[in-house]
Amino acid sequence: MRALPLVVLAIALALPAPARQPKPAAPVALSPAPTLTADSETRWVPFDLTPGNQIAFRMTINGRGATAVLDTGVNFTLAASAFAGSIGLKATASGQAAAAIGGALPIAWAPVESVDFGGLSRHGGRIGVADLSALATGTTQPVDVVVGADLLATHALDIDFDNRRFRLLASGRMPFRGTSVALSTAPQTGTFQVDATIGSARLRPLLLDTGDGSTLTVSREAWTTTRLPDVGLTSAYAVGLAGPIETDLVVLPQVRLGTAPARNIEVRIEPPRGYSTLTGTAGRIGNGFLQRYRVLLDPKARRMILSPGKDADRMPLKSTSGLLLSYEGKALRVLHVMRGSPAATDGWRAGERICAIDGAKLPDDYRTNRLGQWPAGTPGRTVRLGLCDGGPERALTLAAFY
Known part of the structure; x- marks a missing residue:
């Protein structure tokens, strides 16, 4: 039996609207779109789930090996400051993200020659550079890179949780059967979004966040619209890139994602005017939810495909100590x-x-x-x-x- 995670973690990051963005110290060129190799479909990337329930794998930046986590809740790829320094990345501009879970996060920008994992490659462009603590990324040791939506939004991402592997595919592919859920991208950040139904309330949009180890997190304002009683609520703790937050916690018998009913779902409720409210979302869906399925994320085709895995309806492991x-x-x-x-x-x-x-x-x-x-x-x-x-x-x- 897998040990109970010692702390449930969440990562999400969003740039502000262009009018509110801090002015960079120097112009930063936009990054080119990544490309796929002809054999990308066969190039599965093995991964482990970290103690914080995140997808950890190996990749290369400028030909140098790096540990990484897959994070669709971050709109741009981030390198840890220590790793960036070790491979000679030079920051050419700086700024600050408007909102990260737990507060605001200082960011610098550095040009890169190449980024590669599985069948995906990108030559040129930039990545962010920030301090990524071990606690915030859910691992026993700090990771080198957080791979964001800038590398993932132009292709389909097939995550096979039961077999601990993922791959990148051309958009439009349908490698397995399952329930189709409408998937959109946020206009300013390009991060992935879906809708869900709790009780009689439809919550929209929800950030689809593979960097969040939790199951479902909703804003206090969105929770109020469900009109569900605050019965069975306790408190919980989460850590984001910018610091810790305290939430309420409840386990619901059912949440509906599209036409797919998901059972025994752990829901975290943020404090008033928390991260979700500040970023204009109703909440976020994390790996605690996604790992119940085989998942295809295809933002260009505007769909997510869910096929139930071996533990799709399992009851979440509950603390009995507190x-x-x-x-x-x-x-x-x-x-x-x-x-x-x-x-x-x-x-x-x-x-x-x-x-x-x-x-x-x-x-x-x-x-x-x-x-x-x-x-x-x-x-x-x-x-x-x-x-x-x-x-x-x-x-x-x-x-x-x-």
Whole structure:
């Protein structure tokens, strides 16, 4: 069984409207469109899902190997500052994104010679350069590149989650059968958008965000239109490129995407005037939703195809402890205590550090070890937690609370 992710993460980024864009220090040429090789259809790219539930793979920039995550919620490709420096990318202009999850994100621009992965290549153009922390990108180590919609919007993207691989295809291809959902691109950013129905409310547009590890996130304003009662809500924690945010959390029996009913969906509700509201969207759909399917994203053909995978209707793994944790080298740091949870009742606080579970120190393979399942363990079980500060052990009895 896969370990419960220690923290649920989200990445999204949007440039402001042209009239509001910061003036760059120097003109930056637009990037050319990427092209596909003749054998692109056969060139599957293997990937892993990170602890933050993101698609991690290998690519090259200027012929140099790089670790990357696939992020349709970012309108342009970003390189980490440290990686850009290591391969000699020189920033020629700077600016600031209007909105990223958690705040605003400073951006620089650098010209590149080539970008390649799978059957896709782009020669010339630019990429953004920014500080990409490990926490914000959902990995145990910082990634080098976040691949955005500028490289993905001109072709079809076929993501086979069950077999952990993806490929790029010519637009218009239909490599498998499934339910068709209308897909559009935002006029200013080119990011992907769809509509969904919760209760009797149609939420539009929703950002389709493969860089977001969550399932479905909606704005507080959009949630209000569903007229659903705030029953079963708790709180949760997410981290974006620009910082952390706290959301409400509920699991709904059904959400409809086009004509396709999706069951047992975890929904996060942003605070008033959160990221979605500021960027003119009703929310976003992340990998927690998409990985239930084989997915074809074809923005030029204006459609998304969903074919149910092996776990399409599974119930999401629920916390029974109420502790959202970050694994930090032999210790667990409490990032957030969920509202109404056993941990909240017992007085746990963000920032506390756990070094032992039921008398056992955290092993090197904690993330995949069965010991790491305890935050979502069987209700009624009592877990003994040893704090790193040497204080007395604390007992926490697990319970279903949302």
